[in-house]
Amino acid sequence: MNKIWLIAGREYITRVRKKTFIVATLLTPIGFGLLMFLGTYFAAKGGEAAKNIVVKDDSGVLDVSEMTDKLMVYTPSTEPLDQLKTTYMEQDKDILVYVPKFEDFSIKDYEVRYYTEDKLSIKTITDIEKALARQFRDHKIENSDINIDIYNSFSTDITLENGEKLDQIAAGEEPKSSGKTAILIGTVLAGLMGGMMYFVIFIYGGMVMRSVMEEKINRVVEIMVSSVKPVQLMLGKILGVGGVGLTQLAIWLVLIPLIILGIGTIFGGELDGGSMDQFKEAAAAADMSQSKIQEIFSELGSINWGMIIPVFIIFFFGGYFIYASMFAAVGSSVSDDQGEAQQLMLPLGIPVFIGFMMLQGVLTNPNGNMAVFGSLFPLISPIIMPARLAFDPPMWQVILSIVILIATCIFFAWIAGRIYRVGILLYGKKVNFKEIWKWLFYKG
Amino acid sequence: MxxxxxxxxxxxxxxxxxxxxxxxxxxxxxxxxxxxxxxxxxxxxxxxxxxxxxxxxxxxxxxxxxxxxxxxxxxxxxxxxxxxxxxxxxxxxxxxxxxxxxxxxxxxxxxxxxxxxxxxxxxxxxxxxxxxxxxxxxxxxxxxxxxxxxxxxxxxxxxxxxxxxxxxxxxxxxxxxxxxxxxxxxxxxxxxxxxxxxxxxxxxxxxxxxxxxxVSEVKQQFKDNIFKVTTTSKLDDQGSAYEMAGLDEDGYLVKIQDGYSSNDVLKEIISSGNEIKEYKEVLPSLNDIFIKLVNKA
Incomplete structure (x- = not known):
């Protein structure tokens, strides 16, 4: 056991102090932040300045001053249309909109014309259409018997909330059942977990495989195995690389939010408040009132983190371990051909893809049959089970899933160890599955 | 031990x-x-x-x-x-x-x-x-x-x-x-x-x-009764007690015939009037033994 830690320590230290590791660990969040920044920047700037629109309104319906917003500045004009057509450019306007006379209030389709030297984007056209339609609607309502306040009250927002939870709150208890917000949080958490597992399995599992191959190719392994058992070497390597992965993820978990926050404060001002306004608008659109935000925080607090975090880490390591040991076995048994190993990685990773695809269905029905199967089947459970954690799965399922996962880890470690100890000392020989099967039963 | x-x-x-x-x-x-x-x-x-x-x-x-x-x-x-x-x-x-x-x-x-x-x-x-x-x-x-x-x-x-x-x-x-x-x-x-x-x-x-x-015993085991003889004048290619087996840098290699001993060889050379400066047994090299055994197997 002591030797496994020595090996894991070496694997960890030599990787963590490599320049490539440091660069990748620091650059990834910076790149991530840059992406976020550019995304908001372009969205805010839209790549162009506000459009100046001159409106010739023959209908008398429009209240042009009300139409102007950040990206569209509307100015009314009384000049004759034919004259305007030639002069709107000189008046520094980009678009001329002509609204013909309007008498019949029953008309639902109405044609308005525009004149411009520019090519208009679909977005610009629809924005103008919407602004005009709003004006027409208000005008129609004003000229009818309908009270605008009554009209506005027709549209209703429905919130479907867990009655059990509300009952518990009403009874003054700490709510045990999860509400809608918790489901939302669970969904986000599940997606995050699934994505992370996928990343961990292929990036760090691949790292284990390459490192096994390297040791085999440059013959370090010959020197190593006279001091340690091959299976110790393999386990130490898997642990060490897993530690590297955990370190990297932990750094990102801290750095990415910090960088996003930093970019928000540093560049927020330079964007003419644009991006901030956008955030506010988005929040307003999602009806994210103060009380809603408070609810999210209280739901975050009521989620059973004391259970979720340790279980999450167990599945994280279990999933990584199962796949890393498979990849280690592959790395040891292929000959000197890196490409060949890379190719074998894909079929071995298929369960991960399947788990990833199942995630959508599982989130739709977090305690359905598919979800239960997915969270017990050990090649998929590291993706599915953590995703279900926020949905209060039955405790026996969580425990059974962990037991199966650990048993599978031990089984895979045994198989991989058996393949590994023969594979690493075999050179220049193509192996097939029949032969690998025999390796499992070699003595010693 | x-x-x-x-x-x-x-x-x-x-x-x-x-x-x-x-x-x-x-x-x-x-x-x-x-x-x-x-x-x-x-x-x-x-x-x-x-x-x-x-x-x-x-x-x-x-x-x-x-x-x-x-x-x-x-x-x-x-x-x-x-x-x-x-x-x-x-x-x-x-x-x-x-x-x-x-x-x-x-x-x-x-x-x-x-x-x-x-x-x-x-x-x-x-x-x-x-x-x-x-x-x-x-x-x-x-x-x-x-x-x-x-x-x-x-x-x-x-x-x-x-x-x-x-x-x-x-x-x-x-x-x-x-x-x-x-x-x-x-x-x-x-x-x-x-x-x-x-x-x-x-x-x-x-x-x-x-x-x-x-190593010494192995060499004894595989010795071929070959001796190195250095003489002042040319040695006859064939005697009754020995047979010429080859040349060394500064002497002859002779193989003792079955039924004879070193003494017989020495006597024969001395009686022919040739003077002996050196006489010693040549043991096979491990290389020879190795090749011989591996080829046989």
């Missing part, structure tokens, strides 16, 4: 017996040659001795105890195919290997310092392995083999890739370790090195022992 006793050891790999009922003894304090053509089963046998694999049958005793109950640090092994972690520094690499052998950190550091001093490479501690030439790396590998002070050292082709100066350096070190009581198993194809270094040998072919014993 034997430092290592191999008893009826067998190891089977997919369809063929790599080691087939092998038994031999490595005497305490000897430099022992483990010989055999490519694919004879030397590496398989060494891997059993170093506990990299286990024998299917038979027993291996180290210092009288079953090898599986002994400590890893009692054996030092320099494999033929050897590498090091390129990105590690010499010092930390040696420390790592020493600790894997079971030495404490303190013991390891003392031993590494001793050996770096000995090979006059104190400054190498913080050099990266990838900065070293192949021969330099080999010195590091040799240190890794001996730094835990094992009672048995197994060296598989330790001189390949070394220049004559470094070859001598390692050779001297082997002798020094041997004088201090360490037993050494030396595996090679280079018969002249075996002859120079080894006191005892075993020859393995197709997984089986075909010859074992002291």
């Amino acid at each position: 034997s430092v290592l006793s191999i008893q009826q050891v067998e190891k089977q790999y997919a369809g063929h017996k790599a080691v087939n009922n092998v038994s031999f003894e490595v005497p305490q304090g000897s430099i022992f040659g483990l010989l055999g053509p490519n694919g004879a089963g030397k590496t398989s046998l060494i891997r059993i001795i170093t506990r990299i694999t286990a024998a299917d049958r038979g027993q291996v005793l180290l210092n009288g105890r079953d090898i599986s109950t002994t400590k890893i640090r009692e054996v030092g092994y320099l494999p033929e195919e050897r590498g090091l972690y390129k990105k590690m520094m010499v010092g930390e690499h040696l420390l790592y290997l020493a600790r894997l052998k079971g030495l404490s950190k303190q013991e390891s550091l003392e031993s590494i310092k001793y050996w770096l001093d000995k090979f006059d490479i104190k400054g190498w501690w913080s050099k990266k392995i990838e900065e070293l030439s192949k021969g330099m790396q080999q010195k590091v590998q040799f240190i890794a083999t001996v730094l835990h002070n094992p009672s048995l050292i197994i060296l598989d082709e330790p001189f390949t890739g070394l220049d004559p100066v470094n070859t001598n350096l390692i050779k001297d070190e082997i002798h020094r370790l041997n004088e201090a009581g360490t037993s050494i198993i030396f595996s090679t194809h280079r018969m002249e090195q075996v002859e120079e270094i080894c006191k005892d040998i075993v020859l393995i072919e197709q997984g089986q022992v075909i010859l074992t014993g002291k």
Whole structure:
């Protein structure tokens, strides 16, 4: 056991102090932040300045001053249309909109014309259409018997909330059942977990495989195995690389939010408040009132983190371990051909893809049959089970899933160890599955 | 007493017996040659001795105890195919290997310092392995083999890739370790090195022992009754007691005919009026014995 830690320590230290590791660990969040920044920047700037629109309104319906917003500045004009057509450019306007006379209030389709030297984007056209339609609607309502306040009250927002939870709150208890917000949080958490597992399995599992191959190719392994058992070497390597992965993820978990926050404060001002306004608008659109935000925080607090975090880490390591040991076995048994190993990685990773695809269905029905199967089947459970954690799965399922996962880890470690100890000392020989099967039963 | 006793050891790999009922003894304090053509089963046998694999049958005793109950640090092994972690520094690499052998950190550091001093490479501690030439790396590998002070050292082709100066350096070190009581198993194809270094040998072919014993006894066993004669004038090609077998730089090689002895040969030459300046037995080289035996098998 002591030797496994020595090996894991070496694997960890030599990787963590490599320049490539440091660069990748620091650059990834910076790149991530840059992406976020550019995304908001372009969205805010839209790549162009506000459009100046001159409106010739023959209908008398429009209240042009009300139409102007950040990206569209509307100015009314009384000049004759034919004259305007030639002069709107000189008046520094980009678009001329002509609204013909309007008498019949029953008309639902109405044609308005525009004149411009520019090519208009679909977005610009629809924005103008919407602004005009709003004006027409208000005008129609004003000229009818309908009270605008009554009209506005027709549209209703429905919130479907867990009655059990509300009952518990009403009874003054700490709510045990999860509400809608918790489901939302669970969904986000599940997606995050699934994505992370996928990343961990292929990036760090691949790292284990390459490192096994390297040791085999440059013959370090010959020197190593006279001091340690091959299976110790393999386990130490898997642990060490897993530690590297955990370190990297932990750094990102801290750095990415910090960088996003930093970019928000540093560049927020330079964007003419644009991006901030956008955030506010988005929040307003999602009806994210103060009380809603408070609810999210209280739901975050009521989620059973004391259970979720340790279980999450167990599945994280279990999933990584199962796949890393498979990849280690592959790395040891292929000959000197890196490409060949890379190719074998894909079929071995298929369960991960399947788990990833199942995630959508599982989130739709977090305690359905598919979800239960997915969270017990050990090649998929590291993706599915953590995703279900926020949905209060039955405790026996969580425990059974962990037991199966650990048993599978031990089984895979045994198989991989058996393949590994023969594979690493075999050179220049193509192996097939029949032969690998025999390796499992070699003595010693 | 034997430092290592191999008893009826067998190891089977997919369809063929790599080691087939092998038994031999490595005497305490000897430099022992483990010989055999490519694919004879030397590496398989060494891997059993170093506990990299286990024998299917038979027993291996180290210092009288079953090898599986002994400590890893009692054996030092320099494999033929050897590498090091390129990105590690010499010092930390040696420390790592020493600790894997079971030495404490303190013991390891003392031993590494001793050996770096000995090979006059104190400054190498913080050099990266990838900065070293192949021969330099080999010195590091040799240190890794001996730094835990094992009672048995197994060296598989330790001189390949070394220049004559470094070859001598390692050779001297082997002798020094041997004088201090360490037993050494030396595996090679280079018969002249075996002859120079080894006191005892075993020859393995197709997984089986075909010859074992002291080098001097083996040579006696395979001697061909050939003698070297140096005379003042030309020697007759054919006498009744001898037959000309070849020429040496400064003499003739004669084979004594069946039923005759050296005295008969000497008498015959002297009676022919020729004067003898030198007369001595020529023993076959290990190389000759090796080729003869392997070809026969």
